[in-house]
Every structure is written in C-alpha cells, then in structure tokens.
Amino acid sequence: MNINATLFAQAVVFAILVWFTMTFVWPPIAKALDERALKISEGLASAEKAKSELAVANKRVEEELSQSRNESAIRLADAERRAQTVIEEAKARATEEAAKIVAAAHQEAQAQVVKAREALREEVASLAVKGAEQILKREVNAGVHAELLGRLKTEL
Template identity: 50%
Template sequence: MDINASLIGQALVFIILIAFVMKFVWPPLIATLDERAKRISDGLSAAEKAKHDLVLAEKGAAEELRRAKQQATEIIGQAEKRASQLIEEAKEQARIEGDRLIAGARAELDQQVHQAKEDLRQRVSELAVVGAEKILRREVDSARHADLLTSLKAEL
C-alpha cells in the first residue's frame, strides 16, 4: 500500500470521526458547557444581588438601630419626666400632710394652753376665795392683811 492511500484512509476515518463527534458528542458537550456557563452567570448575578441586598440590609439595620436608640431615648426621657412628676407629687402630699399635722398640733397646743389657763384661773380664784376667807376670819388689821397678801403672792 501506498502512503497516499493510507493517508487518504486515515483522513477519511478522521473526517468520519469528526462528523460523529460533531453529530453525537459535541452537542451534549456544548449544552453542558452552556448550562455550566449559565449557572456560573446566574451564581455571579445572585452573588451581586446578595451583595446589594446585604448593603441594603446593613443600611436598614443601621436605620432601625438609630430609630430604636431614638425611641429608647424618648422612653428614658418620658420615664425621667414621670419620675420627676411623682417626686413632686410626693413632696406636695408630704407638705400637705405636714401642714395638716402642724395644724393639728397647734390646735392641740392651743387647747392645752386654754386648759392650762382655765386651770390657773380656777386655782387663782380658789386662792382668792381662801385668802378672802382668811382675811375675813381674822380681825381687820393692816399688818396682818399685808402679811396675808404677801403669803398669797408667794403661793401664786
């Protein structure tokens, strides 16, 4: 055999092989590669979308955190204001109660002073009557009267 016939035979077999590969092997291989390229592209776009969503989520979280801090500050301010109101109310109630107790104590003191004055008047009137009785029982003598009055003064 000649080199030409062998070369032509090998070329013919090679062409049949290329036709077979192009007809049966190449389309599934290209489809697999296209599918893989599509998955890679979808994965990259999903990654980009996820990155974008992450940025948006971080911004949303930062905004939510800012709002939560603001709300917490408002709540703390309201609590402090309410605490101040409660303290002022308690002070006012304590002042009113103190004034009431002072008024009661003054009334009781006035009553005791009045009672003491009445007791003193009663005692003075009794002493005056006793002194008058003593003066009237004895004879009228200015020296004795002066002594009696001095003793009465000492008793008062």
C-alpha cells in the same frame, strides 16, 4: 502490509472519527458547557443581587434600630420627667399635709395652754380663798365675793 496503506486507512478512520465527534459528540458537550456557564453567570448575578439586597436590608435594619433607640430614649426621658413631676407633686402634697398637721397641732397646743391656764386660775383662786380663810380664821363665801374672785382670776 504496506505502511502507506495503513497510514492512509488510519487517516481515513481519524477523519471519520473527527467528523463523527464534531457532528454528534461535540455539540451536546458544547451545549452543556454553554448551559453550565449561563447557570454560573446567572448564579453570580443572583448572588450579587442578593448581596446588594442584603446591604439595603442591613441599612434599613440599622435605621430602624436607630429610630427605635431614639424613640426609647425619648420615652425614657418622658417617663423620668413624669416621675419627677409626680415626686414633686407628692412632695408638695406632703408638705401641705405636714403644714396642716403642724397648724392643727399648734392650735390644739394653744387650746390646751388656754385650758391649763383656766384650770390653774381656778386652782389658784380656790387656794387664795383657802389662804384668806386661814388668815381671817373664818369662812369666805364664794357666792358673796364672786366679783372679787373674778377680778383675782383675770389678774392671774
């Protein structure tokens, strides 16, 4: 065995192996690597796009939340103003009703005072007649002395 022939044979086999690998094995591997790199770059671009869309969506959500907070604050303020208006109207109606009740009670009291005065006058007049009877020891006729008794009632 000659070392030169062995080296030459090994060099030829190595050249055939290199040619076979470069022709049949390397292109599919390179193609697969290129496809994988393309998929990765597309995935990264898609992720960046999704990230920017997420940022835009978050911004929109914040704007919507801010707007709804403002609207709810406005509605709450309107409801409070309406409640205050209703309370004020109710107070005004209650005050008016109380004034009416007090006025009616005052009129009723005045009517009762007048009625009590009239009853007291009648009683005083009858007592005066009885007193005069006792003093005069005789009966006083109310029908005959009606004018005198009427004057006595008005003076009392």
